Amino acid sequence: MRTLKYIINYAFWIAMSLVFGIGYLRIVLGANNTSADGIGYLFNMFYYWGLFHVGMIVGLVIAFLFIFLDVFYLRKKLKNNFQSTITRFLCLVVITIFVGITHYILEKVIDVI
Template sequence: MKALKRILNYLFWSILAFIAAFGYMRIILGAKSIDSNGFTKIANIIYDLAFVQIGLILGSIIAIIYILIDIFYLSKILKNTIKSTIIRLLVIIVIAIIIGVTHYVLEKVIDVI
């Protein structure tokens, strides 16, 4: 039962990591074009593909890093209280910001991606 509770807990935090990654991708890619000509339909397909593909990759990276930090560090120093949940939320937000900034620097500044 303890393992199931832990898996569900990490599932919740992983979903939160994916929401953060998709939010970041929405900020980076901007709004979709709503015109109906042929070129914008192709552009919308590319937009959807980039949104989902990069969002899933960034979300997976955020989730894996958070789970590793939680297993090796946070679970040892924090108990299950409201304060620890807020700290865990702040940790996942900081990880998402670091991953987002790293992605932005690699894509726009250094032009590696």
């Protein structure tokens, strides 16, 4: 039963990190200004395909870093209460900001990506 609780708990945090990854990429790409008619339909499809797939990769990086931090540090330091949930959420936000800054530096400054 304890293992099932951990699996459900981490599934929730993974889903949150995937949403954060897609949200971050939505901020980076900006609004989709193409029309959905004619050739714009193809551009629309590429936009949403890139938003979803690359956002999922960014979200998986965020999830991996969060689970790594949670298993090796947070689980030992925090008890299971509301305060620990808020602390984990803030850690997830900080990791998202860290991944976003790293992505920006690699893509715009160093031009690796």
